[in-house]
Amino acid sequence: MFIVFFAITQIRFALRFVYSDNAKFNIALCKKYVILMLAITKKKEGRMMKKVxxxxxxxxxxxxxxxxxxxxLAKREGIxxxxxxxRVNELDSKKDGVDLIVTTARVRKDYGVPVIHGVxxxxGVNIAATEQNILNVLNQ
Known part of the structure; x- marks a missing residue:
């Protein structure tokens, strides 16, 4: 959370330069700075944020x-x-950039992303094995 707050603060700081004398240069610099800050918010402890x-x-x-x-589980494991x-019928449109799909309904379709049945x-049955399967994917 601190990293996100820090990034937003830094982006605000960078945006102030847009209104100075050399606007074209400052806008280009600001865009690069914003991209850098957004990349930093995606990282935590040197690891990229996983999407599930x-x-x-x-x-x-x-x-x-x-x-x-x-x-x-992720918090406990430091991920x-x-x-x-x-909804299951929305998976096709939301699967891009995702590292893992967990479903509580049976899914047979191949989304090109690991799918784990999370019922x-x-x-409450077989939770340890399901958690281990999720950790195996997230730790790749």
Whole structure:
């Protein structure tokens, strides 16, 4: 969180230069600075932030339970992760740039991204194995 706050502060600082005498140079410099600061916010402890999508039928109940468990797991293991939720039928449009898909519904389609069945987070059965499978993907 501190890194994000720091980056926003630095971006504000850089944007002040846009309004000075040499505007063209300052705008180009500002753009590079903003890109650099955004890249820094994606890193935590030298590791890139991993993106995980948790999908279920309605993107509300079971995906929320699974998403919270994945956030807890990642925090416990020191993995920087961004977890979002969606419906299974939205996976095609949201899979770009994602490192892992966890579903609480059965999915047979190949998305070109590792897919893990996460119903264990809802049922409570075989949670350790599911967590290990998720860690194996996130630690790659």
């Amino acid at each position: 999508i948790v999908a279920c039928g309605g993107a509300v109940a079971t995906s929320t339970v699974a998403a919270n468990k994945i956030r807890e 920087s992760v961004e977890v979002s939720q969606c 264990a987070f809802v049922s």
